[in-house]
Amino acid sequence: MSMRLQDVSETAPLRSCTHEYKVNCETCRLSKVCLPLAINHQDLEQLENIIQRSKPLQKNELLYHEGTPFQSIYAVRSGAVKGYRTTSDGREQVTGFYFPGEILGMDGISNNSHASSARALETSAICAIPFDSLERLSASMPSLQRHLFQLMSREITEDQLLITLLSKNSADERVATLLLSIASRNARRNLSASQFRLPMSRVDIGNYLGLTVETISRVFSRMQKNGILCVDNKEIEILDQEALQLAANIAN
Amino acid sequence: MSMRLQDVSETAPLRSCTHEYKVNCETCRLSKVCLPLAINHQDLEQLENIIQRSKPLQKNELLYHEGTPFQSIYAVRSGAVKGYRTTSDGREQVTGFYFPGEILGMDGISNNSHASSARALETSAICAIPFDSLERLSASMPSLQRHLFQLMSREITEDQLLITLLSKNSADERVATLLLSIASRNARRNLSASQFRLPMSRVDIGNYLGLTVETISRVFSRMQKNGILCVDNKEIEILDQEALQLAANIAN
DNA sequence: GCCGATTCTTGATCTGCATCATGGCCGCGG
DNA sequence: CCGCGGCCATGATGCAGATCAAGAATCGGC
Incomplete structure (x- = not known):
């Protein structure tokens, strides 16, 4: 490896x-x-x-x-x-x-x-x-x-975004939003915004997004089936940026 | 009036x-x-x-x-x-x-x-x-x-508490936690911690707690039936502080 | 004090996600 | 190479809270 x-x-x-x-x-x-x-x-x-x-x-x-x-x-x-x-x-x-x-x-x-x-x-x-x-x-x-x-102010506004996400969005929307957030933070560091390795486990993702591991797995699978993502364990490739944005943008 | x-x-x-x-x-x-x-x-x-x-x-x-x-x-x-x-x-x-x-x-x-x-x-x-x-x-x-x-730091920690509340707690726990928060903030201003008037609508409460109006109403009714609260429209009286704390304290 | 608008309550039904259960996969130590 | 433990995927089922619906109470303007 x-x-x-x-x-x-x-x-x-x-x-x-x-x-x-x-x-x-x-x-x-x-x-x-x-x-x-x-x-x-x-x-x-x-x-x-x-x-x-x-x-x-x-x-x-x-x-x-x-x-x-x-x-x-x-x-x-x-x-x-x-x-x-x-x-x-x-x-x-x-x-x-x-x-x-x-x-x-x-x-x-x-x-x-x-x-x-x-x-x-x-x-x-x-x-x-x-x-x-x-x-x-x-x-x-x-x-x-x-x-x-x-x-500190940015931390506050980011927490408020998470509050909104948790309170208003579906599982798909939450996952899509997190992936886009990670992608854009990668871009800021001149790394690929479409291909990266998730450093955290599914459990952590679920915990952060107020969902269970199983739900995270299912969302990843579904998005893979729909051609939005390519998921290989922790390795993520965003195949259809627009569709992902659409999946996330329902409410933010 | x-x-x-x-x-x-x-x-x-x-x-x-x-x-x-x-x-x-x-x-x-x-x-x-x-x-x-x-x-x-x-x-x-x-x-x-x-x-x-x-x-x-x-x-x-x-x-x-x-x-x-x-x-x-x-x-x-x-x-x-x-x-x-x-x-x-x-x-x-x-x-x-x-x-x-x-x-x-x-x-x-x-x-x-x-x-x-x-x-x-x-x-x-x-x-x-x-x-x-x-x-x-x-x-x-x-x-x-x-x-x-x-x-600003306090604002951050409070937002984190809300994130936890939204992500981990049931409707009853969320409502109980909000009431206790309002009660303690009243106490800080030397107002009654057990009897007060909610300045916000049920819609606002539900929105804040990531729940619907109907759920807020039902929780209030249930807590009234259980002798924890006395609810008269926006007027709230906490009858059983301990029970309310118990209802909230499942996870914070 | 009346009336329309808004807010609140309560019931019936529906649904998205949790929960439970099982099996596969991968990495690691022996 | 095998076996074990942690992580992940996926199916079956259940339930808390959303949604839909219909009254009741309260408020605000005149």
């Missing part, structure tokens, strides 16, 4: 003079996705100085756990992460999937403790950004402050 | 020397709910100077509409507001209810245009807080900056 695409780091090679885990936003291919700041070289340096990068997370390793003290927000460099919260009866609710260039962990700010948990779906490299440093820095960098507000 | 409770302003009487619409956070009974800042007198004065208050909104009047330019976030002083977004097929999805002391409109920051709409559920007094001023002010007031981050 061939090497898994997602295991390849999507960051630029580190220059030889830098330490192995030294972060370098300036040369990071994701910087314009992750921190599209119109900030100058000096500001960027300041920002880099506070960012920490640790050993890559292995599949299924925990990034943070609900209830633990909040210290950092996290940027995905490579791999994929799922966010979830545990209900009082012990079940889990997946609240989001995070791909390279995306930021997670901001729900911990309000209580100084994480309101959700995050777990690597595959081997993933993660940047940790200590929030107190970020806060201090943003007080003197208006564009950074604004960027943080915008990041 | 007696005067409607919700029409009474919940703000402290304005002192005679202030202009009619002059805002005064310092004497506002809601200030510790709305802006629980450990900030000094001088800071508070600066904040007050940017806050605008206009003529109260009448029932069904629009506070802002999705797609329009974002300028301010809003604090409810009295009355109640619903937030919603319109789906592509013209239906609406209610994303939240906002009571006195609560802040809304933060989803507009990311795009500089409102991602949702807001409408008064009854006559409501609203404070508008221009966001660019707030941003500038918060750069020099760490506690204000932090408070804003926390406000």
Whole structure:
């Protein structure tokens, strides 16, 4: 079996003079996705100085756990992460999937403790950004402050989209919408929008979309039969983008 | 018919020397709910100077509409507001209810245009807080900056709770959870947690909870029959707090 | 205080997805 | 190579809540 695409780091090679885990936003291919700041070289340096990068997370390793003290927000460099919260009866609710260039962990700010948990779906490299440093820095960098507000605001609007999806849409519409979302996020990183590997299991997809595994399977099968998708286990190919859009667009 | 409770302003009487619409956070009974800042007198004065208050909104009047330019976030002083977004097929999805002391409109920051709409559920007094001023002010007031981050973070965690509710809970559990949420928010304002008037219609409740009007009616009737609630149109009395909690707590 | 419009309730029926059950497939360790 | 465990697919059945329908209650305007 061939090497898994997602295991390849999507960051630029580190220059030889830098330490192995030294972060370098300036040369990071994701910087314009992750921190599209119109900030100058000096500001960027300041920002880099506070960012920490640790050993890559292995599949299924925990990034943070609900209830633990909040210290950092996290940027995905490579791999994929799922966010979830545990209900009082012990079940889990997946609240989001995070791909390279995306930021997670901001729900911990309000209580100084994480309101959700995050777990690597595959081997993933993660940047940790200590929030107190970020806060201090943003007080003197208006564009950074604004960027943080915008990041959080986007999280809110995305949650609202999911709320709408869960409350108004059928199984087919939910699945189609998720696939299109993943496709467009791939496109943003200059990856194929029509062919990709799902890093998460059917169980996670169902959980996220408020459906059972069986339903996810059936929807995939049906869409394959209808020539919309080609599904080979986790490998997805969108054969008929328009039909998929049509299947999703009933209500968003 | 007696005067409607919700029409009474919940703000402290304005002192005679202030202009009619002059805002005064310092004497506002809601200030510790709305802006629980450990900030000094001088800071508070600066904040007050940017806050605008206009003529109260009448029932069904629009506070802002999705797609329009974002300028301010809003604090409810009295009355109640619903937030919603319109789906592509013209239906609406209610994303939240906002009571006195609560802040809304933060989803507009990311795009500089409102991602949702807001409408008064009854006559409501609203404070508008221009966001660019707030941003500038918060750069020099760490506690204000932090408070804003926390406000937005709380919005995220609350949306995640709603996502879980919609994805995992039965009709009874959803309704029970909403009633308990309203009750506890009333308590925070020193109002009765066991007896209150719902400012929104059954349609809005159903829409918010991803259920139909008929289902809401049936759940209310059932809970009334079981001695958990006393329902008289929009007037709600919680007769058995514990049973209601039990009905809600299956999964949160 | 009357009347039309809207909102709410209740019943009967229908349906999309959950649940239950089973078997296949793939990856991995021995 | 085989056997085991996790993941996935698919069929049969059941049920919570949607939909359809018809009154009843409440509201708002005059």
